[in-house]
Amino acid sequence: MTKFFKKSSYYLAAILLASCTSEETDDQIGLGTEIQTQNLSLISSGDVLYDTLIGWGYKADQIEDLGEFYLVDGDMVFDKSKSYSDPTLSRIDRNIVTQELVNIWIHPDMDNSWIDASNEAVKRWNAQLEDITLITVTDRDSADMEILYDSLETDDRYTFLPLSTRTFGRVEGFPTSDGKSGSKAWLNPDFNACFGGVTQSLRIANVQHEIGHNLGFHHTNRGFGFHIEGTPTSDPRSVMNGGSACRLNDFSEGDVLGIKIIYGVGDAAGGLLDTYSVPRSTGIPNGFRKYSNVHTIGANGPNLDNVFNSVLNWWGNSNNPNALYQFTLETNDGTPRHYTNISDFASYQLHAANPEITINSSSGFSNLSGDYWLNLDGDNLVLVEKSGAYALYFSNSSEAPSN
């Protein structure tokens, strides 16, 4: 997964999805192994959603067939009639939820302690989210996500409700392929499996946990989904640990890091286009520009750490619109070669409005081929891949830009 996240050393630590080390029973699994085993034999390997879940790394014995739904790892329900984004791809694109505003409706018939816990959990998420915002709404019809007691659910498709007293919560979770959040977080006021009872702190943390699923986060202490590079591989304090309903507290440092990587400023699609104001409304001013570093921001771009010298030597005008004399990348290891003039492998338009360059795969740099907008950020040069997935930032600083 190395190539997916190289934003900066700030991001070097981990959140989701380390291998499972917990030996405890999962508080959140409500149904017995026998039932799971029976149901497994009914699952067709040709089922697209089932195959998708297996493809994400879930094991067959973690997937339970509930008829119209699959229940995964105890507390995540997937609707067979919906199409889900592959978490891998979502993370590559930073697009787990792409709607900027996620409307959340909190059922008013819950006790105040649960309503307060839900509001506090939303607040804690909003304190960390940057590219998306959770909004609480009073109009249920406008909700993207509902938070309610399992016993208040009226949709009879959810035949697995109410939850057992050993299950704290469950979601119909994970963003769908159109970038919408998971739609339900069911809370169980009758949960009684914690020694010492259910405190307000536990309520808040468990709502945080369920909202996390609906925003695309898997269990930190399990082996499925994809580890967010840079976050800890083991994080006992993660609020996204599974089977830990009685011990959850608040976001760990690793959680916060993972949230910033996935939902930090500029991480959702389109963010980088805005951040670097592309397409630019005028051409690139003439000049000889030289840089010692190329930083890849965002996801799935090329690794150009071996480029120690780049030159953009541009003197175009309307009579000579192709005067990009040099756009050279010089490497310290000869990969793919010591000296590459990108303009030999590209078509470009730098003189007029909307300056752009298309680099073909013959340049030899992995993942460099693509369509880019160009802009200057001060003296620095930035190429933003046109989908907004990543940007190449040429500067004379070893530090990645912080904007």
Ligand SMILES: [Zn+2]
């Ligand atoms: Zn969970």
